[in-house]
Amino acid sequence: MKKTLLTLCSYLFAVAIFAQVSANDKQVLLDLYVATQGENWISTWDTNEPVEHWKGVTVEKDQIVGISLLFNNMEGELPASLGTLTELRILELSFNRISGTLPESLGNLENLEVLAFNGNNLSGSIPASFAQLNQLKQLHLSSNKLSGDIPSSIGDLAHIEIFNVFDNELEGEIPTGLAHHRHLRELMVAENNLTATADFSTVLLFNSGARMDLNRPILSPGAKTVIAIETSDDKN
Numbered sequence: 001m002k003k004t005l006l007t008l009c010s011y012l013f014a015v016a017i018f019a020q021v022s023a024n025d026k027q028v029l030l031d032l033y034v035a036t037q038g039e040n041w042i043s044t045w046d047t048n049e050p051v052e053h054w055k056g057v058t059v060e061k062d063q064i065v066g067i068s069l070l071f072n073n074m075e076g077e078l079p080a081s082l083g084t085l086t087e088l089r090i091l092e093l094s095f096n097r098i099s100g101t102l103p104e105s106l107g108n109l110e111n112l113e114v115l116a117f118n119g120n121n122l123s124g125s126i127p128a129s130f131a132q133l134n135q136l137k138q139l140h141l142s143s144n145k146l147s148g149d150i151p152s153s154i155g156d157l158a159h160i161e162i163f164n165v166f167d168n169e170l171e172g173e174i175p176t177g178l179a180h181h182r183h184l185r186e187l188m189v190a191e192n193n194l195t196a197t198a199d200f201s202t203v204l205l206f207n208s209g210a211r212m213d214l215n216r217p218i219l220s221p222g223a224k225t226v227i228a229i230e231t232s233d234d235k236n
Contacts, residue, residue, distance in 0.1 A: 021051040024084070025064050029057065031079040032067075036098065041072045063087035065111075071095045083108040094118035094140065101125075102146075107132040116140035118164070126150055126165075134158055142166035142188065150175055150194070159183055167191040 029051065038044055043055040052059040058066030064085050074096035082091070083105025089112060098120040106115070107129020113136060122144040130139070131153035138161060139154075146168040154163075155177020162185065163178060170192040178184055 021059060021062055021064060026051055028079070028081045028085055029054070029064070029067075031081045035079045036074040036076040036096070038074075041069070041074060043069070043072055058090070066090040066092075068092040069096070074098055077101075078103055080105045082106060086110055088112055089135075090114045092116040094120070096120055098122060102127050104129045106130065109133060111135055113159075114138045114140075117144065118142045120144055122146060124148075126154070126170075128153065130154055131156065136160055137183075138162040138164075140164045141168065144168055146170055149173075152177070154178075155181070162186040162188075164188040165192065170194055 029045075030047065032038075033045060033047070045054040045057075047054075051057060051064070056067060056069040056072070057064060058068070065087055066089060067085075068090060070092060071094075074093060076098065077100030078093075078098060080103040082088075083103060086109060088109050091106075091109070091112060092114060094116045095118060098117065099122065101124035102117070102122060104127045106112075107127055109115075110132070112133050115130075115133070115136060116138065118140045119142070122141070123146065125148035126141065126146060128151040130136075131151055134157070136157055137159050140162065142164050143166065146165065147170060149172035150165065150170055152173075152175045154160075155175030157177075160178075160181060161183050164186065166188040168191070170189075171194060173195050174189055178187060
């Protein structure tokens, strides 16, 4: 009996030592590295080291749960394989030179809470698949070259707290679901060609229930809330 327990303990100890990120998940990171010229990053990766030692990568229980590489001189297009990292909670690649379009596959990241690509060179539309990101709390897409409509279904995201598409080339109506969303505390949509519907004539600001008139362009920061809107009437 003692021998059996000793053998089992030895096996579990060995598993704990050698457990690591799967080969498939590591390959996704390598896809990102190659596609965005990783050798030229400011904080580059030694790909011979274990993944958990790679700068900006967070690993928990052998799963990749975070990628945060702000201001890292990333240049190129996002690989579609990123959408296979289904345990990912944070994808923060702001202030780089990432171009091309947002992959539809990112909508498969069912555990994602923060998606941030501020200050890049992304073009094309916001994928409708983003409406599948049921755990998403923060969406940051400001200062890119995104165009087209904002998918109306994004307004139905259950947990969205920050919606930031400031300074793009978006047009059409702001999703009405965002107007009275119970969790939304920051809405930044100015510097686009968006139209505010009747639902946006007033919105809740702060938990106190104070209201703000969004029929004119404003930028009014509070302790926890920034709401900015610019309607098509304000653009020449």
